[in-house]
Amino acid sequence: MTLVLENIVKSFPGVRALNNASLSLNAGEIHALMGENGAGKSTLIKVITGVHTADEGTITLDGRALSLTSPQDAIALGIAVVHQERNLIPHFSIAENILLERLPTKNGFVDFARANQQAKLLLAKVGLDLDPAMSVSRLSVAQMQMVEIAKALNRESKVLLLDEPTASLTDGESETLFRLVRQLRDNGTAILFVSHKLEEVLALCDRITVLRDGQTALAGAPIAQMSRSALIEAMIGRAETPALRRKGVADTGTPRLQAKSLATSFGHENINFSLHRGEILGLYGLVGAGRTELARALLGLGRIRSGELLIDGEAKQARSVKDAIKRLRLGYVSEDRKHEGVILSQSISRNISSTVWDRLANGLGLLRKASEDAIAIPLAEKLAVRTPSVSQLVGNLSGGNQQKVSFAKWLAADVDILIIDEPTVGVDVKAKAYIHEIINGLADDGMSILLISSDMPEMIAIADRLLVMHDFAIQGEIANDRNYDSMSRRIMSAIHTTPIA
Template identity: 45%
Template sequence: MGEVILTMKGIDKSFPGVHALDHVDLEVCRGEVHALMGENGAGKSTLMKVLTGIYSKDSGTITYEGREVEFQNPREAQEAGIVIVHQELNMMNHLTVAQNIFIGREYMKGFLIDDARMNLEAKKLFDQLGIDINPAEKMGNLTVGKQQMCEIAKAISHEAKVIIFDEPSAALTEAEIEELFKIIRDLRAKQMGIVYISHRMDEIKVITDRVTVMRDGSYVGTLITKDCTKDDIVNMMVGRVIYEEPKTHSMVAPDAPVVLKVDHLNAGKLVQDVSFELRKGEILGFSGLMGAGRTETARAIFGADPKESGDIYVNGEKVEINSPQDAVKHGIGYLSEDRKRYGIVVGKTIAENSTLASLEDFVKGRLIDRKKERDATQKYVDRLRTKTPGIDQLVINLSGGNQQKVVIAKWLVRNCDILIFDEPTRGIDVGAKSEIYHLMSELAAEGKSIIMISSEMPEVLRMSDRIIVMCEGRKTAEIDIADATQEKIMHAATLR
């Protein structure tokens, strides 16, 4: 480790309603790989966006190469030598590798672009990195891993001094990760400062020199990697604070029948050999970090995405679910994490949304039976305590919590007994949150069975009767609520 190249001190940033960064510190040295860790929403990405000028900070200082700096946009940061290799790759698939690397600063020969020279320069870059990629290949033909190598090459061609890797290994195979690590070690040897954002505990131990942990937008601490254990880091990530009173024991009767059984389900990279059972009246929590495959599992069960293999049993009977219609027919309702995109039609009224999934029950001849529709809607507005001046209110005018209730009503009207709640309280304020919690508990008490996918640990501990933890498409733990702790869950969620 060499001298300090980058210091961020007391960085503070608020968005309307959210204190995203609360006096966060970060120090990166030349020739160091510095891990930045924290749960989803801990503020890692926000911090990096402040650094590279995508967001402006409210207070605090950034010192880079001995001078205080404040970049206005990523381009300025890039010109100064700070580059991000993004998790979502910014590549133009239809252009070649070399064309991508040199876009915006092409080598010219008169009026014409000198592609031969660009291929040559790209080749030099790759040789320098010790990777074998044909610069004339179309970017879209490369694997994600190779595309990432190209991003790194592009970063280096900008004469980068600090490179930030935002979850670089999320989409890579083992072999590709090895190659990535080799490159990172080379860059470290060349005295670059490297920030490495990742959830994978094992990688942190292998590749990084120091670890800075963040939690809920605050700086928790910095450790020397070789002097700490995985448990030290996990403890720092989850903290000791318990926000909500967790459930102490399962509310499910021991003899409650199994209503949904998923057997060795496979669907793509993020759903591998997932098996579990859901009992009548149970709230089954699905925990895990971003990209663990929880939503993908739910979508595969619901028939929204194709399955590769595996069986699904509803009430003990094997069922074929190839489309959402099939799922709904078997009484499964899915409340998407992205309400506005998949859950509701915002420009329509509560009544129209409520009956959307079961319109065939509300027709008289060819026409929609308005009275029946209104009666049913009113029933559920009352029952779910949806706050609205009337059932003809457009859904777009409702608050997030009440919109969520309309989605719930939609599936209740359809008589769904199995409800999959995907991030049910995302984007909902605290008061409405606890109302949704009560509602879910009530539904479970009435005998509905609920799968709840949640990234919020307190929510999982408060609501679930049983918890399934996923990591990288696999089920890594199944914990009864009586035995569940944040540490246990986080441990299973970061198994790799």
């Protein structure tokens, strides 16, 4: 089985997303698809799955020309996709989601006993021991991702497209996924693996295609012949430049943000830390360690049951997100940028100005576009948001540019403290380096940053100090010596020690 796309062209208003892009995918291989955000990867996947129809070019399956006009066309041909943004129905059970198109029936009604039995077998294949009758809304992000893959397995697909499948997975969960993907390859499935993680692509995949500006920059090269530096050069068109070091030094006076023996409604106990002006304080831990929940408690999205939260030495507590912004001057770049970080259906201008709407509104509470643009244009330029205009809908931007918009709105709010949660999940190597520069620049300008990340190299590259969290407790504090080998050993050692008092 061979799926071939040749000279695919796809344009949208104001942008040509694909410009003579080509790809050849064979049975029994794991084929990586890489490129910068905005290079055309997602558009190519949507063409393969019938979400978009190509303006030009051909698609053939085993030499037979295809006309894909809907996702149902692709499913009928044995093409399945697992998107980075999950497509599960939250209030349906796990079994109902997995077997949605093939639910077993008995006497005209759904046979839930048999459905749960079938789903249990599929869950076991992806390493999940869960009750199939459980509502999907109760699952973690990582568990939802694995349920998506189980759903694709149920279709017995000949072609499986995995779009950033490990973005929300722990190392252990990723290894479970890789074992499954290799097994599917060995059984003859053609797998297209989209990822920004160079190391996992080099370790897992057989061949690689790279898109740059909608064109094929590297076509089906054997992974065994590729190096990390060669891949980066193919993606960005030049050699990788090393990350810039911080210019400033954190203030050592009164902490700008300090937690004293905090206990939260999420389950944290005895949380102690301090964050100074101009400092990047890393909060490291694996998925489920309680880092995001701690951030939400600081923002007023959870209750602080006991202990003290000090802002510039004064005891304060956010009553709401609005109160955190206005009174505590505390902002939050969410890990879930598509649902919490930006408003996809609104313009760049409206998103960036969203934190200062009350300041921009006239006496009748109305917003003028000119006022929003006056705030948005210089910030979009400062953060190098790639767009023809700030009137562009954020939903039309690449992931990296959406993240820049999420940063920009907090620059507009002029906060003193910024919590940044998983800033580079799902962004390419070039955008990742630029986001690191943005974070360093904000700290150099005096902003205090609490950086949450499960990307250890990222944390070691830019944090001044690290707090290690596990099971909703702080396990230890580590000064960053920038030596990856020694830091990684110390971090993993801290995760498995007794929490600090």
